[in-house]
Amino acid sequence: MIKEDIEKTGKITVGKYIYQDKWAKGEANYFTFYIDGKKFKGNGGRSPKGFSKNIGKFYKIRYSEKYKGRLTAFFNEEVTDTINILKSGFTKEDLKK
Numbered sequence: 001m002i003k004e005d006i007e008k009t010g011k012i013t014v015g016k017y018i019y020q021d022k023w024a025k026g027e028a029n030y031f032t033f034y035i036d037g038k039k040f041k042g043n044g045g046r047s048p049k050g051f052s053k054n055i056g057k058f059y060k061i062r063y064s065e066k067y068k069g070r071l072t073a074f075f076n077e078e079v080t081d082t083i084n085i086l087k088s089g090f091t092k093e094d095l096k097k
Helices: 002-009 082-087 092-096
Strands: 011-023 026-035 038-043 058-063 071-078
Touching: 002 058, 002 071, 011 071, 026 058, 026 071, 082 092
Parallel strands: none
Antiparallel strands: 011 026, 011 058, 026 038, 058 071
């Protein structure tokens, strides 16, 4: 239900990749992003092998407005345009970290 909502009505924005959590047969890749000035954190799903080296970089994500904090990450679509990153709610300080 949540996945379908993200695919059909989800909004596109920029998310910052902040950390990866691994366990026996799974993993979670967390991103922060902003909706109307409010910061959210969510799991972007399974990443490609070795992706954790990209922590701190920005990527295109699709999020659910209905289920706050739920998202799908586009791990192959890094965002490097500072203007797009700042327009999506991040600050200049977020760019430095």
